[in-house]
Amino acid sequence: MLTVVVLVAFLAWVTLVAALLARLVDWLEGRRIRRVAAQVQLTDAVHGALGAIVAPTVATRRGRPWTVTMGLAPGQLGAAGRLTEIAWQVLGQASPSVRIVFVPRKGR
Numbered sequence: 211m212l213t214v215v216v217l218v219a220f221l222a223w224v225t226l227v228a229a230l231l232a233r234l235v236d237w238l239e240g241r242r243i244r245r246v247a248a249q250v251q252l253t254d255a256v257h258g259a260l261g262a263i264v265a266p267t268v269a270t271r272r273g274r275p276w277t278v279t280m281g282l283a284p285g286q287l288g289a290a291g292r293l294t295e296i297a298w299q300v301l302g303q304a305s306p307s308v309r310i311v312f313v314p315r316k317g318r
Contacts, residue, residue, distance in 0.1 A: 275307035
């Protein structure tokens with residue numbers, strides 16, 4: 211009888227640990243999907259407004275603002291203001307704070 215109780219307790223703990231690990235994986239995957247969806251939405255908005263001049267990357271951490279990184283060539287710096295505006299319009303709805311970083315890149 212004691213063996214049955216120990217086996218049931220062991221199986222309960224194993225089930226609990228497996229459920230917790232599954233929830234953790236789901237949470238991490240949901241975070242990744244939200245980041246990818248925001249990046250696709252922003253890329254579509256930029257390409258719709260200005261054409262394919264830049265491919266932004268989007269990142270976020272818990273409790274921190276969205277960080278948008280865009281590589282601009284020296285000849286494209288005039289579009290930085292419009293790109294900032296588009297990023298605020300697209301991501302500002304999901305989060306009140308958005309951080310935009312422009313990095314120099316070689317090109318035209």
